[in-house]
Amino acid sequence: MIWILLLSVLLIQGAPRLWSDLKYENFPARSPTAAIDRQLEPILQVAGGSSLLTKALAQLPGECRVIVAYPAGNEQWEFVECAMAYLSWPRKIETMKLKPNESFTGVLTARTVVFLCGLPVPSDTTYKRTNIAPNLELLRPLDIE
Amino acid sequence: MRICLGLLAALASIIIAGLGVTMLLTRKRVTIWKNFALAWLFGTAAVSLSLWVSGFFLRGAALQIEVTAICFAIGAFGFFRRQEIGSEVKTQSIDKAEIFFVALFLVELTLMFYLSFQRALGWDGLLGWEIKARYAFLNGGAVPAAFFDDTSRGFANPQYPLLLPLTETWFYLWIGDCNQFWIKLIFPIWYAAAMSMLLLAAKDLSGSKLIGWVIVLLFPLVPCVHDRPGGFQVGYADAPLSAIYLAAVFYLLRFIRDGSRDSMVLFIALGATLVWMKPEGVMLWAVLTLCGAVVIQRRTKRWMLATSSFLPGLSLVALWKFFLVYIHVQSIHDFVFPTFGVVYRNIGRTASIFSELYFELTRWSDWGIFWLLVAIATIVFIARARRAPAAAALIWLLLIPILCYSGVYVFSALDYVWHIHTSLRRHLIQVVPIAWLLIAFALRPPGREATRQV
Numbered sequence: 001m002i003w004i005l006l007l008s009v010l011l012i013q014g015a016p017r018l019w020s021d022l023k024y025e026n027f028p029a030r031s032p033t034a035a036i037d038r039q040l041e042p043i044l045q046v047a048g049g050s051s052l053l054t055k056a057l058a059q060l061p062g063e064c065r066v067i068v069a070y071p072a073g074n075e076q077w078e079f080v081e082c083a084m085a086y087l088s089w090p091r092k093i094e095t096m097k098l099k100p101n102e103s104f105t106g107v108l109t110a111r112t113v114v115f116l117c118g119l120p121v122p123s124d125t126t127y128k129r130t131n132i133a134p135n136l137e138l139l140r141p142l143d144i145e
Numbered sequence: 146m147r148i149c150l151g152l153l154a155a156l157a158s159i160i161i162a163g164l165g166v167t168m169l170l171t172r173k174r175v176t177i178w179k180n181f182a183l184a185w186l187f188g189t190a191a192v193s194l195s196l197w198v199s200g201f202f203l204r205g206a207a208l209q210i211e212v213t214a215i216c217f218a219i220g221a222f223g224f225f226r227r228q229e230i231g232s233e234v235k236t237q238s239i240d241k242a243e244i245f246f247v248a249l250f251l252v253e254l255t256l257m258f259y260l261s262f263q264r265a266l267g268w269d270g271l272l273g274w275e276i277k278a279r280y281a282f283l284n285g286g287a288v289p290a291a292f293f294d295d296t297s298r299g300f301a302n303p304q305y306p307l308l309l310p311l312t313e314t315w316f317y318l319w320i321g322d323c324n325q326f327w328i329k330l331i332f333p334i335w336y337a338a339a340m341s342m343l344l345l346a347a348k349d350l351s352g353s354k355l356i357g358w359v360i361v362l363l364f365p366l367v368p369c370v371h372d373r374p375g376g377f378q379v380g381y382a383d384a385p386l387s388a389i390y391l392a393a394v395f396y397l398l399r400f401i402r403d404g405s406r407d408s409m410v411l412f413i414a415l416g417a418t419l420v421w422m423k424p425e426g427v428m429l430w431a432v433l434t435l436c437g438a439v440v441i442q443r444r445t446k447r448w449m450l451a452t453s454s455f456l457p458g459l460s461l462v463a464l465w466k467f468f469l470v471y472i473h474v475q476s477i478h479d480f481v482f483p484t485f486g487v488v489y490r491n492i493g494r495t496a497s498i499f500s501e502l503y504f505e506l507t508r509w510s511d512w513g514i515f516w517l518l519v520a521i522a523t524i525v526f527i528a529r530a531r532r533a534p535a536a537a538a539l540i541w542l543l544l545i546p547i548l549c550y551s552g553v554y555v556f557s558a559l560d561y562v563w564h565i566h567t568s569l570r571r572h573l574i575q576v577v578p579i580a581w582l583l584i585a586f587a588l589r590p591p592g593r594e595a596t597r598q599v
Binding site: 003006007009010011013014015017018021022024026027028029030031032033034035036038039079082083085086089090092093094095 | 256259260262263265266268270271272275276279280283289291292295297298300301322323324325326327359363365366367368371372380509513514515517518521587588
């Protein structure tokens with residue numbers, strides 16, 4: 001009898017939860033990048049994030065260094081950095097996790113591009129800025145096209 | 146249409162290989178539930194191992210043709226061997242109640258497929274597992290050697306074994322593209338295999354078909370199973386690992402009860418499969434095989450046989466470790482090397498580790514009253530079956546993994562509280578089906594013996 005009661009509690013507690021989970025999200029598009037796009041969308045605040053990143057990465061010369069700079073401890077931007085590595089195989093992606101008082105400018109060289117994730121953009125005219133998403137900028141030296 | 150045909154072809158080849166392995170390992174015919182579950186569990190292991198080994202020599206269409214040929218060859222060998230043995234199994238009549246429960250189970254399974262397709266692959270599902278499948282597909286079916294020593298992709302855990310990624314690669318090869326939507330198909334199949342095994346094991350332990358079905362139908366009502374990282378819907382390896390562990394435990398319990406050669410071979414083979422799924426599988430394999438070796442020694446009085454039960458799993462672990470050393474994989478230091486000095490230094494963590502474990506088990510939003518049920522069932526279980534070897538084994542197979550998973554944070558090289566928060570829940574998911582078996586036993590009507598044959 002006690003087991004019937006306990007299992008009924010499990011049923012009463014679990015069934016509405018399962019039902020609400022079934023209604024929780026819309027069905028994703030049946031695209032090859034369905035999962036990564038769904039995860040990127042709330043971070044980049046644009047749809048089709050994977051194609052934007054792929055396009056940006058594809059335009060960079062193969063020999064240049066790619067650095068992804070983002071605020072230290074920010075898991076969302078860490079996901080974006082991993083997503084870039086995921087999409088850009090076999091290119092190597094370097095990471096720079098910046099604390100509030102740190103700057104990325106020291107690492108910039110002639111053959112380096114930086115993806116600035118959720119960080120203020122410096123007013124340095126020696127770099128060309130490309131806006132990829134509302135909070136994601138690509139900085140590259142003027143000689144890298 | 147092409148994608149559907151590709152998915153069907155990949156699925157068929159896995160099932161054929163899995164059926165072949167099952168028929169090669171067993172001498173008696175097995176029921177349809179077991180056949181399906183074992184076919185999937187062994188099939189995925191056979192295909193991923195074949196892809197890994199063949200991938201050293203072949204790429205692209207040649208690799209795909211060779212692995213397909215291996216699948217059909219295993220299937221054919223198994224079929225001919227079964228013809229030679231020619232054993233029969235009695236068909237069981239299905240009553241109306243059974244049809245009703247099967248219909249409910251099909252609804253449950255449909256919900257799992259729906260949930261799986263509705264949710265996107267989670268962080269680890271995408272960046273820990275699917276990433277390897279994608280790179281392997283882009284490299285003609287083999288994970289590129291450069292991936293293993295690429296420090297910029299250390300987040301993808303290159304040192305993890307390849308059962309899940311290469312199973313995904315197999316589907317990609319057949320559908321001709323990487324597809325993060327359609328690959329979600331495979332996770333509910335692991336769920337179905339786990340439920341088939343849970344049904345049989347719960348029937349065995351409770352001596353009642355009704356209890357078996359109740360357990361299977363209540364299983365998805367634990368929120369963690371379908372709504373948290375590590376559940377069946379997000380593409381992690383934990384839930385598939387739990388399916389393999391459940392199957393291995395089921396056959397170990399069968400072996401304890403009837404001492405049959407088939408049960409022994411199957412629990413050893415399934416145990417070895419654990420280590421090919423995830424590093425934690427090594428711990429589950431060690432716990433299972435240690436228990437199995439004791440049982441083998443006590444039943445057969447043959448030390449050699451008991452010792453050799455470690456060989457399949459050990460060989461696979463050694464092979465994989467050798468490969469990682471050979472290819473210079475960058476090891477990730479989530480844990481420090483366990484020494485007495487580390488234990489002495491970190492022993493102070495024990496209290497907070499177990500308090501975190503307590504908080505996790507009692508987190509109602511994640512688990513509902515599930516672990517409360519398990520606690521009550523454990524007390525009933527111990528009171529009822531103090532002297533039964535199967536009871537002792539089941540308690541061992543549930544509690545030792547939980548204790549090991551908790552104790553390992555003493556050696557965590559990271560912020561251990563953060564480490565617990567990010568991984569303990571997933572570890573517990575791996576033993577959820579075993580915990581359900583305790584509940585099945587506790588539900589057994591007093592005085593009724595466990596069933597002899599299902």
